[in-house]
Amino acid sequence: xxxxxxxxxxxxxxxxxxxxxxxxxxxxxxxxxxxxxxxxxxxxxxxxxxxxxxxxxxxxxxxxxxxxxxxxxxxxxxxxxxxxxxxxxxxxxxxxxxxxxxxxxxxxxxxxxxxxxxxxxxxxxxxxxxxxxxxxxxxxxxxxxxxxxxxxxxxxxxxxxxxxxxxxxxxxxxxxxxxxxxxxxxxxxxxxxxxxxxxxxxxxxxxxxxxxxxxxxxxxxxxxxxxxxxxxxxxxxxxxxxxxxxxxxxxxxxxxxxxxxxxxxxxxxxxxxxxxxxxxxxxxxxxxxxxxxxxxxxxxxxxxxxxxxxxxxxxxxxxxxxxxxxxxxxxxxxxxxxxxxxxxxxxxxxxxxxxxxxxxxxxxxxxxxxx
Amino acid sequence: xxxxxxxxxxxxxxxxxxxxxxxxxxxxxxxxxxxxxxxxxxxxxxxxxxxxxxxxxxxxxxxxxxxxxxxxxxxxxxxxxxxxxxxxxxxxxxxxxxxxxxxxxxxxxxxxxxxxxxxxxxxxxxxxxxxxxxxxxxxxxxxxxxxxxxxxxxxxxxxxxxxxxxxxxxxxxxxxxxxxxxxxxxxxxxxxxxxxxxxxxxxxxxxxxxxxxxxxxxxxxxxxxxxxxxxxxxxxxxxxxxxxxxxxxxxxxxxxxxxxxxxxxxxxxxxxxxxxxxxxxxxxxxxxxxxxxxxxxxxxxxxxxxxxxxxxxxxxxxxxxxxxxxxxxxxxxxxxxxxxxxxxxxxxxxxxxxxxxxxxxxxxxxxx
Numbered sequence: 064x065x066x067x068x069x070x071x072x073x074x075x076x077x078x079x080x081x082x083x084x085x086x087x088x089x090x091x092x093x094x095x096x097x098x099x100x101x102x103x104x105x106x107x108x109x110x111x112x113x114x115x116x117x118x119x120x121x122x123x124x125x126x127x128x129x130x131x132x133x134x135x136x137x138x139x140x141x142x143x144x145x146x147x148x149x150x151x152x153x154x155x156x157x158x159x160x161x162x163x164x165x166x167x168x169x170x171x172x173x174x175x176x177x178x179x180x181x182x183x184x185x186x187x188x189x190x191x192x193x194x195x196x197x198x199x200x201x202x203x204x205x206x207x208x209x210x211x212x213x214x215x216x217x218x219x220x221x222x223x224x225x226x227x228x229x230x231x232x233x234x235x236x237x238x239x240x241x242x243x244x245x246x247x248x249x250x251x252x253x254x255x256x257x258x259x260x261x262x263x264x265x266x267x268x269x270x271x272x273x274x275x276x277x278x279x280x281x282x283x284x285x286x287x288x289x290x291x292x293x294x295x296x297x298x299x300x301x302x303x304x305x306x307x308x309x310x311x312x313x314x315x316x317x318x319x320x321x322x323x324x325x326x327x328x329x330x331x332x333x334x335x336x337x338x339x340x341x342x343x344x345x346x347x348x349x350x351x352x353x354x355x356x357x358x359x360x361x362x363x364x365x366x367x368x369x370x371x372x373x374x375x376x377x378x379x380x381x382x383x384x385x386x387x388x389x390x391x392x393x394x395x396x397x398x399x400x401x402x403x404x405x406x407x408x409x410x411x412x413x414x415x416x417x418x419x420x421x422x423x424x425x426x427x428x429x430x431x432x433x434x
Numbered sequence: 435x436x437x438x439x440x441x442x443x444x445x446x447x448x449x450x451x452x453x454x455x456x457x458x459x460x461x462x463x464x465x466x467x468x469x470x471x472x473x474x475x476x477x478x479x480x481x482x483x484x485x486x487x488x489x490x491x492x493x494x495x496x497x498x499x500x501x502x503x504x505x506x507x508x509x510x511x512x513x514x515x516x517x518x519x520x521x522x523x524x525x526x527x528x529x530x531x532x533x534x535x536x537x538x539x540x541x542x543x544x545x546x547x548x549x550x551x552x553x554x555x556x557x558x559x560x561x562x563x564x565x566x567x568x569x570x571x572x573x574x575x576x577x578x579x580x581x582x583x584x585x586x587x588x589x590x591x592x593x594x595x596x597x598x599x600x601x602x603x604x605x606x607x608x609x610x611x612x613x614x615x616x617x618x619x620x621x622x623x624x625x626x627x628x629x630x631x632x633x634x635x636x637x638x639x640x641x642x643x644x645x646x647x648x649x650x651x652x653x654x655x656x657x658x659x660x661x662x663x664x665x666x667x668x669x670x671x672x673x674x675x676x677x678x679x680x681x682x683x684x685x686x687x688x689x690x691x692x693x694x695x696x697x698x699x700x701x702x703x704x705x706x707x708x709x710x711x712x713x714x715x716x717x718x719x720x721x722x723x724x725x726x727x728x729x730x731x732x733x734x735x736x737x738x739x740x741x742x743x744x745x746x747x748x749x750x751x752x753x754x755x756x757x758x759x760x761x762x763x764x765x766x767x768x769x770x771x772x773x774x775x776x777x778x779x780x781x782x783x784x785x786x787x788x789x790x791x792x793x794x795x796x797x798x799x800x801x802x
Contacts (some may be wrong), residue, residue, distance in 0.1 A: 097761045099731070101746065102742050102744055103739070104741040104742070105737065121640075151770075153770050155760065155763075176595050178590075181592050181595065184598065185599035186598050186768070187601075188599060191599075192602070199594075215529060223546065223547055223548075224574075225549045227546060230555075230556030230562045231554065233552055233562070234553075241557060241559055241560070256717070257723070261718065262715075265715060274623070288526075289671065318459075337552070345454065347452065347455075348627075348714045348715060348718060349455055349624070349627050349631075349714070349718065352722060353454075353455050353459070353623075355464070356494070357458045360465075370474045370476060371558060371561055371563075373478075374478050375475075376472065378470055379473035396558075400557040401524050403524040407713070
């Protein structure tokens with residue numbers, strides 16, 4: 064036990080000595096927490112439209128004005144032909160081309176129907192879909208308000224369904240509410256996963272682990288001595304993260320703070336075990352970093368951080384349940400945003416505890432003091 | 435020249451000896467392409483919905499069966515209690531609820547106006563917004579069915595063409611992003627570490643006192659990673675063509691030339707990082723964690739750049755991956771020629787010269 068105290072002192076001294084690493088552990092998370100929620104806004108707005116108006120009639124003017132005033136679109140350039148508009152798309156200046164054919168007004172009046180050409184830059188399929196749908200709505204609306212239609216419209220046979228909607232927990236549907244809790248998880252993950260793995264392998268690579276091996280320090284003391292400092296740092300970073308999200312974004316846990324910390328504690332133990340596991344399988348820092356990076360990328364992408372888990376195919380959903388990150392991201396959002404209580408989240412704690420046992424058990428089993 | 439070749443061979447030995455890192459270097463793009471291609475999509479599906487049907491008449495039942503049949507929704511349960519909705523949200527069992535008032539059908543036909551309420555779990559705004567759109571469309575359709583005569587006589591029909599991507603292949607957007615991300619991270623991290631490792635182990639001194647020119651030491655370090663990155667790039671292209679069905683529309687030689695330029699930019703950045711750091715740990719953290727975030731955020735492939743605050747949009751200009759992303763998108767996916775990307779190429783080239791110049795200038799031939 065006394066030995067553990069000395070190891071801890073040594074580890075803390077080593078960590079606190081390296082100012083660059085220290086800065087990266089405390090400053091980078093804060094920067095991430097401030098930058099990411101500002102950057103992650105998936106709203107589709109400011110769709111750039113290039114209008115090719117071959118008609119130049121009152122109607123085409125009205126339509127163009129209507130599109131301009133809808134708020135979703137910005138006009139860009141004044142292409143005289145479709146080819147010119149296509150070049151605008153090629154240069155990323157426009158996302159969408161609206162081509163109004165000549166005789167637009169005349170045909171509409173005579174034939175009763177007139178096609179309009181919309182061409183969307185569909186490389187970003189979801190954005191293209193939404194942009195085209197917005198434009199479709201504007202056109203449909205314009206359609207209903209054409210003078211002739213207003214005059215001719217038959218009174219509806221049945222009533223209208225009015226839709227009111229409420230977004231609970233986040234009335235204005237702002238993305239920051241979704242992102243901030245997830246970034247908190249990201250911070251813990253980076254510290255827990257990367258730092259431990261790197262730290263232990265460093266001793267291996269430099270050869271100082273041999274010196275520790277010949278001392279009477281026991282295996283569990285060495286491992287605990289490596290894990291506890293990062294566990295403490297992780298909790299400090301998490302606390303800083305919570306403060307920053309309150310000060311910058313006004314987001315604070317609606318649920319029980321102690322419950323949140325309980326989960327953070329267990330989650331960090333999972334991740335430390337994971338880092339330890341990686342370190343037992345790698346011989347150099349580069350290896351450790353790359354293996355950790357490899358899994359972290361998979362964990363983060365599958366965790367529902369960026370995309371919803373429900374929308375994934377079945378196999379991917381199973382895979383995503385098999386990572387601790389997914390569970391903590393879920394719980395974090397539940398407690399912070401919805402104020403979920405013990406009964407609603409206890410299931411997740413069981414999962415996290417299982418991960419903790421598996422990762423740490425596997426790592427300790429695989430770790431041999433003499434290597 | 436012969437000396438240089440010998441040194442390059444030495445570096446290759448180092449690279450090939452570390453099988454695990456090599457495996458990950460080539461495994462990373464495979465996994466990312468598979469995940470982005472098959473698992474991740476920004477489309478919202480399988481929304482778990484709760485229906486609180488206080489009317490239980492023909493109309494509400496028809497609407498509910500429409501929801502059941504829709505691939506977008508999974509009907510989780512039918513409830514009559516308002517509190518149950520809140521619990522379901524808090525448990526994460528459902529993400530939205532549709533509430534029909536009593537006498538829905540009577541009001542719809544008799545009063546000519548009826549309200550339904552949608553409640554969404556706003557903790558995922560993306561789903562919340564999509565739910566409202568989907569349900570509005572469904573209810574609108576139902577209304578149309580009830581009023582077939584309400585169609586307007588004069589119609590403007592929008593004919594939408596999806597340029598560059600007729601089938602709506604969702605992975606298209608990710609391919610250039612994954613390329614930029616992987617090349618940037620792999621090149622930068624591996625180069626910087628391979629130099630710093632020599633420093634940390636003390637073997638750099640040995641290299642510096644040899645008759646070999648110091649600058650050539652750096653060049654010998656960079657060349658194996660240039661070749662490996664090109665191999666990696668080829669792998670990503672092959673994967674996206676044969677696994678994701680993304681075709682290369684433009685000129686392949688141009689794509690390779692641009693990628694080589696980008697790889698050299700990243701290598702120079704790696705060399706610069708290796709100058710500034712003295713331990714592998716710092717170099718790795720700087721180049722992996724420090725590079726990952728800007729590469730993810732500022733290339734605009736995961737998060738739309740145009741929505742970001744202005745300072746971010748300005749910063750994004752100094753991230754090389756952003757320019758490369760634009761080039762790959764134009765050449766590979768849109769099939770455009772050099773005349774469309776010369777500006778981006780020039781920016782990348784300028785960055786490369788600057789970074790390489792700084793790296794070579796700051797390269798210390800004396801350690802202490």
